[in-house]
Amino acid sequence: MSKLFESFTIRSVQFKNRIFLSPMCMYSAEKGYVNHWHLVHLGSRAVGGVALVMVEATAVSPEGRITPYDSGIWTDAHIDRFIPIVDFVTKQGAVVGIQIGHAGRKASTDKPWLGGAPLPPEKNGWIPMAPSPIPFDSLSPIPVEMSRKEIHKVEEDFVRATHRARKAGFQVLEIHMAHGYLLHEFLSPLSNRRSDEFGGSLENRMRFPLIVAKAVRSQWPEELPLFVRISATDWVKGGWDLEQSIAFSFRLKEIGIDLIDCSSGGLLNVPLPVRPGYQVPFAEAIRRKVGIKTAAVGLITDPWQAEAIISQEKADCVFLARELLRDPYWVLKAAKTLRVKGPWPLQYLRAWTS
Numbered sequence: 001m002s003k004l005f006e007s008f009t010i011r012s013v014q015f016k017n018r019i020f021l022s023p024m025c026m027y028s029a030e031k032g033y034v035n036h037w038h039l040v041h042l043g044s045r046a047v048g049g050v051a052l053v054m055v056e057a058t059a060v061s062p063e064g065r066i067t068p069y070d071s072g073i074w075t076d077a078h079i080d081r082f083i084p085i086v087d088f089v090t091k092q093g094a095v096v097g098i099q100i101g102h103a104g105r106k107a108s109t110d111k112p113w114l115g116g117a118p119l120p121p122e123k124n125g126w127i128p129m130a131p132s133p134i135p136f137d138s139l140s141p142i143p144v145e146m147s148r149k150e151i152h153k154v155e156e157d158f159v160r161a162t163h164r165a166r167k168a169g170f171q172v173l174e175i176h177m178a179h180g181y182l183l184h185e186f187l188s189p190l191s192n193r194r195s196d197e198f199g200g201s202l203e204n205r206m207r208f209p210l211i212v213a214k215a216v217r218s219q220w221p222e223e224l225p226l227f228v229r230i231s232a233t234d235w236v237k238g239g240w241d242l243e244q245s246i247a248f249s250f251r252l253k254e255i256g257i258d259l260i261d262c263s264s265g266g267l268l269n270v271p272l273p274v275r276p277g278y279q280v281p282f283a284e285a286i287r288r289k290v291g292i293k294t295a296a297v298g299l300i301t302d303p304w305q306a307e308a309i310i311s312q313e314k315a316d317c318v319f320l321a322r323e324l325l326r327d328p329y330w331v332l333k334a335a336k337t338l339r340v341k342g343p344w345p346l347q348y349l350r351a352w353t354s
Helices: 036-047 076-091 148-168 182-187 202-219 242-255 280-290 303-311 322-326 330-337 346-353
Strands: 008-010 013-015 019-021 052-059 095-101 172-177 226-231 259-263 293-296 317-320
Touching (some): 013 095, 019 330, 036 052, 076 095, 148 172, 172 202, 202 242, 226 242, 280 293, 303 330, 322 330
Parallel strands (some): 019 052, 019 317, 095 172, 293 317
Antiparallel strands (some): 008 013
């Protein structure tokens, strides 16, 4: 029996298998509004059999966008655009979730296929904010150091986004604390040089991300799962690392976070030791030492590889990203490879059984 295709439950939500669609930015929204592209992109992966369809990093404020073309949830008007997506995905038997975040100093850039360069205000951009006035790289602008008032506003933005996500019908919420974006910037000593209660010691650097997590958990329904995505390491000596991630995960567990989505990197432009499953050890270590559910990510492309991760209890589920961009029906093919009854839609059943 395949462990990868076993169902499991978090709080009141049941997932039909352990294969989740990772939140991936499409850079195709206008003023934060999702559209038909997002419906087809997300809907096709639901038809393809994933258990959880996670909407891309969705900004809690206009200045929290990575690009001017990111999805947003900073006004009530955004809710109506998400409802058809939630409805369609749910009807395909998948759980639907959304990742909310703030890009911090990595905000206000162009679309990746247009070069991804920073966009100044005169080119439809804005001045980014961050824990400290340290730019992402030599080409990026110096961000504005956030005041306590601005920190509190971002907390409120996350809370308001939480309420809107529920009104739209999402069943899973994930807070983005990875990849060099705002909450990760507070965690890492390489991007946080503050001298107040939000900087310096590990306890102080964790303070604002934990405030956000606690505030969101208090407003998200008790019966619904709340995930956090972290970068388990900056891959740089003296930066955020696995040991600190484990300490942070203990605190998140105390708050009531249900699953740690274990990625890495993104704080700096540094080479990563990329190879199949290179981030799985982070999920395994946090799962075993903290006693919390984890998700593994990173170059998981083969069904037997994914099966081994779950059967060997290295993680509770896998988030697939680029592999599901390449093949929306990867899950159906994986079921056939592993010789289990796949989640085939009735409309496609004859193609998979003939």
